Amino acid sequence: MEEGQRYQLLYSIAQKLNSNLAPHEVLRTIVETTCDAANAKGCSLMLFTPDRQQLVHTLACGLSDWYVRKGPVRVDAALAQALEGKPVMILDASADLRVQYREQAKKEGIVSMLSVPLVRRGEVIGILRIYTSEARRFSDEEIDFFSALANLGAIALERAELLEEEKKQFLRFVSIAAHDLKAPLSAIQSFLSVMLGGFAGELNEKQRHMMERASQRITELLNLISNLLDIPRIEMGQLVQEMTEVSLAQIIDSFVEEGSSLANQKGIKFSVYVPQNLSTVYGSPARLQQVITNLVNNAINYTTEGEVCVRAMETDNEILVEVTDTGCGILPEDLPKVFQDFFRGSNVGSKGTGLGLSISRRIIEAHGGKIWVESPCAETGKGSRFCFTLPKR
Amino acid sequence: MTERKVLVVDDDPDILDVISLILESQGYEVIVARDGVECLNKLREAKPTLMILDLLMPKMDGFAVYKELQSPEWSEYRDIPILILSSVREEASRRRYELETGRQLDVDEYLEKPISPEALLGCVAKLLERKERV
Numbered sequence: 232m233e234e235g236q237r238y239q240l241l242y243s244i245a246q247k248l249n250s251n252l253a254p255h256e257v258l259r260t261i262v263e264t265t266c267d268a269a270n271a272k273g274c275s276l277m278l279f280t281p282d283r284q285q286l287v288h289t290l291a292c293g294l295s296d297w298y299v300r301k302g303p304v305r306v307d308a309a310l311a312q313a314l315e316g317k318p319v320m321i322l323d324a325s326a327d328l329r330v331q332y333r334e335q336a337k338k339e340g341i342v343s344m345l346s347v348p349l350v351r352r353g354e355v356i357g358i359l360r361i362y363t364s365e366a367r368r369f370s371d372e373e374i375d376f377f378s379a380l381a382n383l384g385a386i387a388l389e390r391a392e393l394l395e396e397e398k399k400q401f402l403r404f405v406s407i408a409a410h411d412l413k414a415p416l417s418a419i420q421s422f423l424s425v426m427l428g429g430f431a432g433e434l435n436e437k438q439r440h441m442m443e444r445a446s447q448r449i450t451e452l453l454n455l456i457s458n459l460l461d462i463p464r465i466e467m468g469q470l471v472q473e474m475t476e477v478s479l480a481q482i483i484d485s486f487v488e489e490g491s492s493l494a495n496q497k498g499i500k501f502s503v504y505v506p507q508n509l510s511t512v513y514g515s516p517a518r519l520q521q522v523i524t525n526l527v528n529n530a531i532n533y534t535t536e537g538e539v540c541v542r543a544m545e546t547d548n549e550i551l552v553e554v555t556d557t558g559c560g561i562l563p564e565d566l567p568k569v570f571q572d573f574f575r576g577s578n579v580g581s582k583g584t585g586l587g588l589s590i591s592r593r594i595i596e597a598h599g600g601k602i603w604v605e606s607p608c609a610e611t612g613k614g615s616r617f618c619f620t621l622p623k624r
Numbered sequence: 625m626t627e628r629k630v631l632v633v634d635d636d637p638d639i640l641d642v643i644s645l646i647l648e649s650q651g652y653e654v655i656v657a658r659d660g661v662e663c664l665n666k667l668r669e670a671k672p673t674l675m676i677l678d679l680l681m682p683k684m685d686g687f688a689v690y691k692e693l694q695s696p697e698w699s700e701y702r703d704i705p706i707l708i709l710s711s712v713r714e715e716a717s718r719r720r721y722e723l724e725t726g727r728q729l730d731v732d733e734y735l736e737k738p739i740s741p742e743a744l745l746g747c748v749a750k751l752l753e754r755k756e757r758v
Contacts, residue, residue, distance in 0.1 A: 410680055413737075414636060414711060418642070425741055428742065430645055430649050431645070517715040
């Protein structure tokens with residue numbers, strides 16, 4: 232590769248570092264660019280474990296899963312030098328005694344390796360390693376170039392850490408904001424309930440009516456606050472901490488009572504079909520419950536006669552849940568917008584926060600699933616059919 | 625009739641007033657505390673029959689109070705039922721406690737704010753009944 236081309240590559244990566252691209256995207260570009268520029272078999276970014284005793288393949292290209300996952304790499308003679316900040320060249324990885332996984336390297340088809348240190352503020356935090364499938368001796372110019380790429384990698388990693396810290400701080404801010412916004416409303420709502428409950432003397436009809444309306448508005452506002460603050464939490468990946476093995480059958484089951492009672496009040500039928508021994512999924516029980524509750528509540532709200540039905544079924548690798556209703560349906564021009572923030576159907580007035588479905592979409596997507604709607608429901612020709620899928624565990 | 629003394633712990637004076645009003649209307653004696661430290665003091669002084677505990681409070685929060693009560697030093701208070709009354713969702717509180725301590729938040733009842741007088745009275749009555757039976 233010519234000098235001009237190398238400058239060009241360094242420049243384009245430096246530019247990416249300055250853009251809004253996620254730092255991990257930049258790291259991936261660095262690893263792939265290095266691999267291409269070296270015309271190598273593969274390339275891997277290996278970082279220290281916190282105890283600095285081992286290195287792990289953090290991001291790799293051109294290497295088999297088997298090789299990358301063979302386990303953490305002890306700091307051996309081949310690495311020790313790189314960790315002093317000097318590049319290390321190994322001509323024959325299957326024979327060089329400095330290499331720890333000689334057999335595996337041979338099996339993977341690796342012949343030569345070049346390791347350049349990743350230095351951040353004078354400290355080596357890992358290495359960028361290039362693998363070739365033929366014996367290769369890298370020139371000083373090439374080594375300099377790859378060292379420069381590795382340094383850009385170190386900067387990208389630092390940015391990733393800063394972003395992670397910012398994210399934590401923001402989520403902390405969100406939870407304080409949630410508490411401070413809800414606390415006064417909760418107090419007001421509690422006073423209203425006490426008065427409505429007759430604990431502070433008799434109310435006349437007018438007073439009761441107005442207090443009920445005030446209480447209703449506060450309930451709506453509390454819901455809006457919860458919903459608004461849910462969005463950053465879901466988007467910033469807080470769900471991952473809540474994930475565990477979940478039985479969707481159980482989640483649907485636990486809503487049957489409430490759903491039936493709501494449907495009963497409106498004089499519509501509510502039925503649930505969930506096969507016995509439905510496979511489990513990996514997810515957040517509370518959030519999946521939120522999706523089911525949201526879909527069924529919507530279906531009941533927008534249906535005046537007929538039936539609301541929840542079905543779960545299973546394919547080879549997915550679970551599909553559908554909620555169908557025989558309600559007013561969704562206008563064709565509204566269909567593409569139902570999962571957007573603050574969208575309310577033009578045929579249903581301005582009930583609700585307009586965030587329920589957009590939050591459901593975020594929850595399902597955070598689980599690696601899909602959510603969609605058809606209206607009218609193809610099977611019945613009426614109402615709508617909301618579906619989501621989740622990958623099986 | 626057995627004693628019905630309830631210790632109510634919350635940093636919001638309005639919430640304390642609401643709960644006191646509801647409980648006193650049914651003849652309960654109410655003692656209040658504004659934070660976790662005061663809560664532990666009152667617990668020793670007054671030996672209540674039941675405790676209503678908020679979770680998010682300054683100085684010492686409800687999680688810390690609950691954790692403290694698990695230590696052997698507080699064993700004679702362990703039969704006092706705890707009703708958590710918080711604006712935090714039950715599921716989120718349980719997870720937070722588990723993450724922070726590696727233990728279960730094994731409280732007797734959990735109510736979410738805003739307060740519904742019926743739900744509150746129902747819960748308190750249930751806990752006292754359960755306690756008397758034991």
